[in-house]
Amino acid sequence: MSDFNLNASVRHDLGKGASRRLRRADLSIPAIIYGGEKTPQSIAIEKAPFYKAIEDESFFASVITLNVEGKQEQVVVRDLQRHPYKPLVTHADFLRVDATHELTLHVPLHVVGEDASKAIKDEDGELHQLASDVEISCLPKDLPEYLEVDISELELGTTLHLSDLTVPAGVTIVALTHGEDHDNAILNITKAKVMAEQTDEEEEAEAPEEKAADSEDESEGEDESKGDTE
Template sequence: MPEAIFNLDAEVRTDLGKGASRRLRHADKVPAILYGADKEPVALTLAHNKVFQAQEFEAFYSHVLTLNIGGEKVEALVKDMQRHPYKPKIMHLDFLRVDATHTVTTNVPLHFINEEKAPSIKTQGGHAEHHIADIEISCLPANLPEFIEVDLMDVELGQTLHLSDLKLPEGVSSVELAKGEGHDVAVVTVKAAKGGAAEDAEEETTEE
């Protein structure tokens, strides 16, 4: 993965408003805002082609980026991205300043592994039903993972994995789980194929 995608040049902009943003987009620039860390928000512009190349990498959304703003290097996370409804164009970016000594809260993607090798799927005819694609985590910037793995190898037919079943890296906690047991949401379920032997047996049991 090119390290360059985590370094983006940005310029401070003083020309604000919808008209200014429209002019920037016509000039292949992306308007952005940088906020957080108890500092004043700063309006920025970035080269559209650089941002577009970077956002094609999954890690762009969960990795600490470096913004080069007039010679100053600022570490930040992408907190929001607005896209054009049908053109391959990024309309606006929100960046959150990162302080190495303060925890950050952000969403990271889930990577489901061993889905094709799991006996419940490979030999027992089950299929994985993904309930969520990412989770919200809290950690220090240095501990921020690019993704969280969800291993399906030992998941049995009819079994559901919840947030509490995930193995989070050291120093990383789930924001939802911190709210209490009622927030232990389902992540993935291995379900029997419709009309499969397992489902037929279940129906017979129900009828009895």
């Protein structure tokens, strides 16, 4: 679990106007901390360290320490509100973490072993990653930065599901607690040429129909020409 520490100050000037003024100053990001037994607290986070932190995908799957005017809060990111077309974060929501209670988060899914995969290198296989993250539940101390799946030994035509993932002790994949119907596929390896051949076959199957349609159109055109002549 990465060690992220950010400095913040308490916001006493609240409301939309205050948030706009804070963003215009361009030094900090308006945010809120909520959850647990404490009341929600409006804060302002130092902008430069915050923007650097969110470039790291593990930031979103880590317990973060917020230093709020000398007091520390253990939190996780719950939501980031972004500008509709500018690369700016307009507000951040942080959820307090209780060491004794499980939390639910989406963590990245990392696929490794593609370079060593015989199915891809030697059998013209093509990897299709169907999920980029996985929702898990665990205590804060057990929170992984990501889940990893090794495809180096997978055979061509293999499909992996959530139940095929190996997770650390204390970690539960949320979807699997809802039954087998939620055991979604996360990736597969198919033969690239098969897809191309299927496309060619579909085009060939459509060709006679198109020719028949063209013949009908030509016949109708000839009939109309004869009718005009008569």
